[in-house]
Amino acid sequence: QVQLVQSGAEVKKPGASVKVSCKASGYTLTTCAMHWVRQAPGQRPEWMGWISAGNGNTRYSQMFQGRVSITRDTSASAVYMDLTSLRSEDTAVYYCARDANWGPDYWGQGTLVTVSS
Amino acid sequence: ETTLTQSPAFMSATPGDKVNISCKASQDIDDDMNWYQQKPGEAPIFIIQEATTLVPGIPPRFSGSGYGTDFTLTINNIESEDAAYYFCLQHDTFPYTFGRGTKLEI
Numbered sequence: 001q002v003q004l005v006q007s008g009a010e011v012k013k014p015g016a017s018v019k020v021s022c023k024a025s026g027y028t029l030t031t032c033a034m035h036w037v038r039q040a041p042g043q044r045p046e047w048m049g050w051i052s053a054g055n056g057n058t059r060y061s062q063m064f065q066g067r068v069s070i071t072r073d074t075s076a077s078a079v080y081m082d083l084t085s086l087r088s089e090d091t092a093v094y095y096c097a098r099d100a101n102w103g104p105d106y107w108g109q110g111t112l113v114t115v116s117s
Numbered sequence: 118e119t120t121l122t123q124s125p126a127f128m129s130a131t132p133g134d135k136v137n138i139s140c141k142a143s144q145d146i147d148d149d150m151n152w153y154q155q156k157p158g159e160a161p162i163f164i165i166q167e168a169t170t171l172v173p174g175i176p177p178r179f180s181g182s183g184y185g186t187d188f189t190l191t192i193n194n195i196e197s198e199d200a201a202y203y204f205c206l207q208h209d210t211f212p213y214t215f216g217r218g219t220k221l222e223i
Contacts (some may be wrong), residue, residue, distance in 0.1 A: 001201065027157035035213070042171075042216055044204065044215045044216065044217040045204065045206075045215045046215070047212050047213040047214065047215070059211055061211075061212040062212070063212075092160075095160065095161070099208075102150070102151070102162075102166045102167055102208070102212075103149070103151040103206060103213070104163070104206070104208075105163045105166075105172075106163070107160040107161050107162075108160060109159075109160050110160055
């Protein structure tokens with residue numbers, strides 16, 4: 001069955017970068033797109049960007065433009081999300097979510113990123 | 118950017134009740150609306166796709182309706198296990214956007 005397993009919680013200082021991984025199993029990585037979504041405490045989820053199926057084109061939300069990068073390693077069946085220049089407002093749970101053509105379906109378990117000095 | 122206005126933010130129900138959760142889009146999104154259920158500390162679960170299609174494995178007491186700008190998630194004959202946070206998502210245009218969510222208490 002489809003599973004997305006994310007890397008563990010991170011604590012970072014303001015200005016640092018974080019890289020969160022999402023390892024996929026139960027399907028071939030390149031047949032589906034992958035989204036990254038974050039959810040801060042008490043806030044609605046925010047879409048950050050995606051990497052497409054097939055050729056792996058990326059698209060990012062303007063809110064994160066220049067700070068976020070999504071990549072994939074097909075040999076490892078994994079997708080990665082890098083977020084730079086962290087600030088306290090980036091404290092949130094970050095999710096990867098697969099998209100088989102009708103929006104996010106399977107979600108990872110979430111990775112808590114805490115930004116604190 | 119398409120804004121989703123979800124209501125109510127909070128609702129309380131009794132087992133056996135029927136509840137409706139609304140999500141209104143700021144522009145026409147055809148049927149590109151999904152609904153998710155999320156319990157504390159857990160990942161979201163996909164329950165309704167393309168506005169009206171029940172995701173396999175989801176109990177039939179859940180249903181979705183709507184097209185264009187107005188959408189509704191309905192839960193019939195509510196059970197205690199349905200206590201959760203529910204949110205809508207539009208995947209018609211980038212950036213994908215979410216409703217603010219509805220906390221359902223049983």
